[in-house]
Amino acid sequence: xxxxxxxxxxxxxxxxxxxxxxxxxxxxxxxxxxxxxxxxxxxxxxxxxxxxxxxxxxxxxxxxxxxxxxxxxxxxxxxxxxxxxxxxxxxxxxxxxxxxxxxxxxxxxxxxxxxxxxxxxxxxxxxxxxxxxxxxxxxxxxxxxxxxxxxxxxxxxxxxxxxxxxxxxxxxxxxxxxxxxxxxxxxxxxxxxxxxxxxxxxxxxxxxxxxxxxxxxxxxxxxxxxxxxxxxxxxxxxxxxxxxxxxxxxxxxxxxxxxxxxxxxxxxxxxxxxxxxxxxxxxxxxxxxxxxxxxxxxxxxxxxxxxxxxxxxxxxxxxxxxxxxxxxxxxxxxxxxxxxxxxxxxxxxxxxxxxxxxxxxxxxxxxxxxxxxxxxxxxxxxxxxxxxxxxxxxxxxxxxxxxxxxxxxxxxxxxxxxxxxxxxxxxxxxxxxxxxxxxxxxxxxxxxxxxxxxxxxxxxxxxxxxxxxxxxxxxxxxxxxxxxxxxxxxxxxxxxxxxxxxxxxxxxxxxxxxxxxxxxxxxxxxxxxxxxxxxxxxxxxxxxxxxxxxxxxxxxxxxxxxxxxxxxxxxxxxxxxxxxxxxxxxxxxxxxxxxxxxxxxxxxxxxxxxxxxxxxxxxxxxxxxxxxxx
Numbered sequence: 230x231x232x233x234x235x236x237x238x239x240x241x242x243x244x245x246x247x248x249x250x251x252x253x254x255x256x257x258x259x260x261x262x263x264x265x266x267x268x269x270x271x272x273x274x275x276x277x278x279x280x281x282x283x284x285x286x287x288x289x290x291x292x293x294x295x296x297x298x299x300x301x302x303x304x305x306x307x308x309x310x311x312x313x314x315x316x317x318x319x320x321x322x323x324x325x326x327x328x329x330x331x332x333x334x335x336x337x338x339x340x341x342x343x344x345x346x347x348x349x350x351x352x353x354x355x356x357x358x359x360x361x362x363x364x365x366x367x368x369x370x371x372x373x374x375x376x377x378x379x380x381x382x383x384x385x386x387x388x389x390x391x392x393x394x395x396x397x398x399x400x401x402x403x404x405x406x407x408x409x410x411x412x413x414x415x416x417x418x419x420x421x422x423x424x425x426x427x428x429x430x431x432x433x434x435x436x437x438x439x440x441x442x443x444x445x446x447x448x449x450x451x452x453x454x455x456x457x458x459x460x461x462x463x464x465x466x467x468x469x470x471x472x473x474x475x476x477x478x479x480x481x482x483x484x485x486x487x488x489x490x491x492x493x494x495x496x497x498x499x500x501x502x503x504x505x506x507x508x509x510x511x512x513x514x515x516x517x518x519x520x521x522x523x524x525x526x527x528x529x530x531x532x533x534x535x536x537x538x539x540x541x542x543x544x545x546x547x548x549x550x551x552x553x554x555x556x557x558x559x560x561x562x563x564x565x566x567x568x569x570x571x572x573x574x575x576x577x578x579x580x581x582x583x584x585x586x587x588x589x590x591x592x593x594x595x596x597x598x599x600x601x602x603x604x605x606x607x608x609x610x611x612x613x614x615x616x617x618x619x620x621x622x623x624x625x626x627x628x629x630x631x632x633x634x635x636x637x638x639x640x641x642x643x644x645x646x647x648x649x650x651x652x653x654x655x656x657x658x659x660x661x662x663x664x665x666x667x668x669x670x671x672x673x674x675x676x677x678x679x680x681x682x683x684x685x686x687x688x689x690x691x692x693x694x695x696x697x698x699x700x701x702x703x704x705x706x707x708x709x710x711x712x713x714x715x716x717x718x719x720x721x722x723x724x725x726x727x728x729x730x731x732x733x734x735x736x737x738x739x740x741x742x743x744x745x746x747x748x749x750x751x752x753x754x755x756x757x758x759x760x761x762x763x764x765x766x767x768x769x770x771x772x773x774x775x776x777x778x779x780x781x782x783x784x785x786x787x788x789x790x791x792x793x794x795x796x797x798x799x800x801x802x803x804x805x806x807x808x809x810x811x812x813x814x815x816x817x818x819x820x821x822x823x824x825x826x827x828x829x830x831x832x833x834x835x836x837x838x839x840x841x842x843x844x845x846x847x848x849x850x851x852x853x854x855x856x857x858x859x
Contacts, residue, residue, distance in 0.1 A: 398708075398719045403726050407700055411734070413559035414696035417550075417566045422689070425454060427570075428591040431577040436587040438524065445528035445588050448519055452510075453536040455659065456502055457543050462651035463495040464551040466644030468702045469788060471555035476706035482621045489620035490640030492548050499544035506537025532592045539596035542603040549606035552615060554699050561609055569602030650793035657804045661831065662688075664811060668827055676824045679762035682753045683746055683828075687770055690742040693734055694778030701727050701785020709789065709851045720851035724786045728843070731782025732775070739774035743767050762824065769828035776835035783842035790851065799841055807834045 429446060436442040467488060474484035505513070510533040511521070519526055550562045573594055580590025610616040619633040620640070662684070669680035705727070708720040750763040787796050810830045814823055 398722050400722070400726060403723065404730065407704070407726070407730050410557060410559055410700060410704075411696035411730075413563040414554065414699060415693055417559075417563050418692045418695050419689075420563075420566050420570045422692075425450065425595075427573050427577055428588075428595055431581040432588050432591050435582045435585075437585065438528075438587060441524050442528055442588040442591075444525055445532055446591070448514065448517060448525070448529045449532045449536070451517065452506060452513055452533050456540075457547065459652065459655050459659065460495075460498055460544070461547070461655050462647040463491055463498070463544070463644060464547045465651045465698075465702070465788060466647040467491045467548050467551040468555045468699060469647070469706075469791075470643050471552055472703045472789070473706045475556070476709075482623065485615065485617065486620045486623065486636075486640045487643045488552055488616065489618075490636040490642075491644035492545065492616070493636045494641055494644060495544045495548045496541060499541040502544075503537045503540040506540065507534050510534050510537075528588050532588050535589065535592035535596055539599040542596070542599040546599065546603045546606055549603070549610055549616075551699075552610060553606070555703050557703055562606065565602050565605040565609070568605055569598045572601045573598035647793065650797040653797050654800050657800045660804065661807060661834065664808070665827055665831065668811060668815075669824060672820050672823055675756075675758050675762050676820075678754065678756070678759045679766075679824070682750055682759070682763045683766055683770055686742055686745050686749075687774060690738045690745075690774050691777045693738040694731065694781040697727065697731050697734065697778065697782040698785040698788070700730070701782065701787075701789050705786060705789040705851075717851045721846075724846050724851060727782050727786055728779065728846075731779040734782075735775035735778035738778055739771045742774045743771045746770060766825055766828045769825065769832055773828060773832040773835060776832055776839055780835045780838045780842065783839065783846065786846055787842060790846075790849065792845070792849075795845065799838060803834050803838055806837075807831075 425446075429443065432442045432446060433439050470487045470491065471484065473479075474487070510530045511526075513533065514526065514529055515521065519529060546565075550565075553559075553562050576594035576597055577591055580586045580594050584590055586593070607616065620636070622633070665684065666680065669684075670677045701724075705720065705723055708723045709717070747764050747767045750760045754760065784796065787793075807830055810833070811827065814826045814830065818826055
């Protein structure tokens with residue numbers, strides 16, 4: 230049935246005016262309606278012959294002019310004509326069905342256009358009243374086009390927030406916030422190695438074959454623990470995706486889809502690694518030089534197979550942990566990791582002490598505790614509606630496409646950008662530590678034993694700098710996101726604060742390392758020559774600890790700036806220089822001076838990185854290209 234659009238518009242306009250609640254403006258509204266009808270009658274023939282696409286925009290403009298209810302009828306008519314001329318340009322292809330869809334609220338596109346017009350009107354009001362001045366607030370409203378937050382194609386109305394890139398930045402408050410942020414992360418980083426240390430303690434004290442079991446744990450650790458550290462790109466990617474998404478106000482659905490893609494990649498890697506550990510443990514142990522026949526091989530094989538079953542939990546725990554930390558929630562991950570550690574202690578006691586299962590029981594206890602931690606973290610994510618299976622549909626679609634449980638290329642691409650640089654960075658750092666171990670072993674038994682003490686103390690103290698990487702990735706994006714008023718000053722100030730915190734944490738951690746190594750070496754051994762060798766490297770170990778932690782604070786800033794290629798190039802040059810220095814040490818120095826010089830080489834590696842990254846941050850404009858999605 231054909232409906233005459235201009236007559237339909239006049240009917241609804243007259244209907245709205247006739248039943249208006251503002252009776253005091255009745256005469257003026259009638260006068261406006263009369264003018265509109267006259268104009269419709271004059272243009273009726275032209276409207277019929279022209280495309281029906283302009284009827285929808287005409288209806289919108291007429292309803293808007295009537296709704297405003299100006300007391301001056303001629304000014305209302307002129308304003309209506311101006312809007313009609315502006316909005317009538319370049320629109321076509323809509324039929325009479327669109328008119329009725331608009332009036333009865335059926336078409337989602339119309340509701341989205343209404344929300345866009347309202348946002349533009351609010352933006353013009355803010356600009357005219359000077360609300361966008363320094364230190365004031367700006368709106369990030371976006372109206373949902375469905376029924377609530379979960380409706381397809383819409384977002385919840387966001388509250389007005391203060392623009393962090395232009396608001397005054399209080400240094401004392403930021404330092405306090407960073408300290409409160411990193412303390413739980415430090416505790417979490419200390420608790421995580423306790424899972425392996427707990428196994429070692431129970432097996433060493435209560436296993437019937439303690440010597441063989443401890444040796445098996447030492448051999449299996451590179452296969453069960455190092456791969457998780459090697460594939461840290463998923464953790465770094467999730468942290469960057471969430472923190473940058475929150476900074477630029479990315480739609481919740483789109484951000485959840487990217488996180489789901491990262492989780493899927495993490496799960497796929499975990500399943501692949503688990504299959505290798507469970508199906509081919511003998512081949513992997515042979516690569517490490519373990520004898521093919523003997524009790525050590527049998528115990529290590531069982532330990533590797535059981536721990537391989539927990540690889541999905543270990544990988545997914547890291548990804549979920551990063552998702553919470555990116556939202557500046559460090560208490561919940563600490564509670565989950567603490568619960569996993571408590572579970573590990575209890576199960577170690579039951580399996581090793583009560584059931585007398587030795588290293589096999591310790592492996593089952595650690596695997597179960599990893600799954601407890603993963604279940605806790607993902608329970609929190611599900612309750613907070615931060616993770617869904619299957620993932621939500623894109624913000625441009627109403628329903629999820631078929632096979633939505635398999636992520637698309639767009640969902641996996643953001644995290645895969647971190648694969649090459651972060652994996653290369655992790656591999657290079659692990660290579661440095663492996664080279665130190667091999668060089669210490671080549672020097673002699675005394676240097677090897679001393680390095681077991683100095684290296685372990687250095688590793689534990691350097692863990693205090695890991696939270697600073699998350700500080701840069703989590704807190705900096707909202708200062709470097711593009712806004713009209715952002716000049717990068719707050720971002721540079723925040724980067725300097727993070728670097729200053731790196732120096733502070735580095736000096737404190739290095740002091741603890743110095744004290745433990747100089748005064749506590751006798752607690753690890755009674756051999757005077759080993760103690761003397763360990764004490765001889767306290768100064769380079771102190772310097773290397775400071776440089777290591779400061780470099781980690783700058784790594785976080787660089788990842789937030791998305792300078793991943795620069796980081797990879799710097800790491801490649803630094804690793805090559807370190808290897809060349811080690812070669813020169815072996816060629817020109819005697820064995821007594823080599824171990825001391827190796828620690829200065831490690832310090833030089835991190836010190837050069839600190840200098841280069843400091844210059845890079847100081848000479849780069851700290852404003853990303855992403856705009857606020859307001």
